[in-house]
Amino acid sequence: MQCFRALRFFSVWSQVPMGPADPILGVAAQFKADPSTTKVNLSIGAYRDNDGKPVVLDSVKRAEQIIKEKKLDNEYLPVEGLQSFIDASIKLGYGDAYYAQNGKSIAGCQVLSGTGAVRLGFEFAKKFLPQGTKVYMPNPTWPNHHNIARMAGLEISEYRYFDPKTRGVDFSGLVEDLNKAQNGSVILFHACAHNPTGCDLTTAQWTQLLDLTKKKNFLPFFDMAYQGFTSGDVNKDAEAVRLFTAQGVPIVLGQSFAKNMGLYGQRTGCLSFVCANQQEKDKVVSQLKLLARPLWSSPPLHGARVADIILNTPELNQLWLQEVKMMANRIQLMRVSLANTLKSLGSPHDWSHISKQIGMFAFTGVGPEHVKELIAKYHIYLLSSGRISIAGLNEGNVKYVAEAFHDVTKNTKL
Numbered sequence: 001m002q003c004f005r006a007l008r009f010f011s012v013w014s015q016v017p018m019g020p021a022d023p024i025l026g027v028a029a030q031f032k033a034d035p036s037t038t039k040v041n042l043s044i045g046a047y048r049d050n051d052g053k054p055v056v057l058d059s060v061k062r063a064e065q066i067i068k069e070k071k072l073d074n075e076y077l078p079v080e081g082l083q084s085f086i087d088a089s090i091k092l093g094y095g096d097a098y099y100a101q102n103g104k105s106i107a108g109c110q111v112l113s114g115t116g117a118v119r120l121g122f123e124f125a126k127k128f129l130p131q132g133t134k135v136y137m138p139n140p141t142w143p144n145h146h147n148i149a150r151m152a153g154l155e156i157s158e159y160r161y162f163d164p165k166t167r168g169v170d171f172s173g174l175v176e177d178l179n180k181a182q183n184g185s186v187i188l189f190h191a192c193a194h195n196p197t198g199c200d201l202t203t204a205q206w207t208q209l210l211d212l213t214k215k216k217n218f219l220p221f222f223d224m225a226y227q228g229f230t231s232g233d234v235n236k237d238a239e240a241v242r243l244f245t246a247q248g249v250p251i252v253l254g255q256s257f258a259k260n261m262g263l264y265g266q267r268t269g270c271l272s273f274v275c276a277n278q279q280e281k282d283k284v285v286s287q288l289k290l291l292a293r294p295l296w297s298s299p300p301l302h303g304a305r306v307a308d309i310i311l312n313t314p315e316l317n318q319l320w321l322q323e324v325k326m327m328a329n330r331i332q333l334m335r336v337s338l339a340n341t342l343k344s345l346g347s348p349h350d351w352s353h354i355s356k357q358i359g360m361f362a363f364t365g366v367g368p369e370h371v372k373e374l375i376a377k378y379h380i381y382l383l384s385s386g387r388i389s390i391a392g393l394n395e396g397n398v399k400y401v402a403e404a405f406h407d408v409t410k411n412t413k414l
Helices: 002-011 025-033 058-070 083-094 096-105 113-128 143-152 171-180 203-216 239-246 278-292 302-312 314-344 352-356 368-378 398-409
Strands: 106-111 134-139 155-160 186-190 219-224 252-256 269-274 361-363 387-389
Touching: 058 302, 058 314, 083 096, 083 106, 083 239, 083 252, 083 269, 083 302, 096 106, 096 239, 096 278, 106 113, 106 278, 113 143, 113 219, 113 252, 113 269, 113 278, 134 143, 134 171, 143 155, 155 171, 171 203, 203 239, 219 239, 269 278, 302 314, 314 352, 314 398, 352 361, 368 398
Parallel strands: 134 155, 134 186, 186 219, 219 252
Antiparallel strands: 106 269, 252 269, 361 387
């Protein structure tokens, strides 16, 4: 009888199909299973040091020591999260001057890193924007953006972003597509260090998009997962956000501290809305709490405490800013090294776009067949789109990677 009951229970799920592997995490799983001693992981967007090891920042270590010395408890946070962390995050994103003048009208909520910010923001948009409102995403974008929007029930459209011929931004196509977009649409922007292309907009281009946003009454949703990783300067990397808010545009901002503080597994982030006044802000926060309650109920405590201490302790904040600059500089050095090494090998292709692109990622231009060969022959793991994480390169493997790229591309077109 017990065997029969077990069989009957499991047969309920016999019709469940095998789900496809995640386009990013699936590659990471392949890498992990590969026994090769020469394998290189260029798939995951996580910072590594020059020895290829994960990094715990000194500012994070010192913040954790402060937490330990305070002998704090592990009680639940409120649904909206740690308020001092939220306030500090908003100040970091919008700037001290804007926060001082408008901070009381910015609705904020602690979320589960960048994914949680986008999910909660999209859930809010679905509930409170007019039925049929679309979200426009750049093509290409981080693949999970599409998954999140679908799960939130939003209709997705795309706008052109990358030109494979120039390996840069297709700005004319971008503007043409957004001019055709429905008035009042949600427009997803990468605030800096565009993932996956590594191609960002210029100040002049952002200014043109600001004018278009006001003309079309768009709701700009800035996903800022890499503040500091573009230029090494957190204020410079927030330029687009601050350009829009300075002109009175009500934006939505998602922030993640996974990359710039190395708090990957702590799921530390913030979602904020620019509101007209404090009364409107209070209403928005009340609804964010209602949406967050069935999603995660209470956000993670430890990472928020760490980020809160770093952002609100002047000495640690300065140390952290130095560490952000150090990480950004190392990534840029690896970009230049990869491009220069490919050139020195006599590659028939122009790889200068790799050194011109910015942030953690590079859109190399190699195709799916090249990627298959890189994985099979050289155990170099990257996405089928040709995107690589520059953070996975170091002085010990950059020549090996360059030689592999040269070998698989020297007799083919890109």
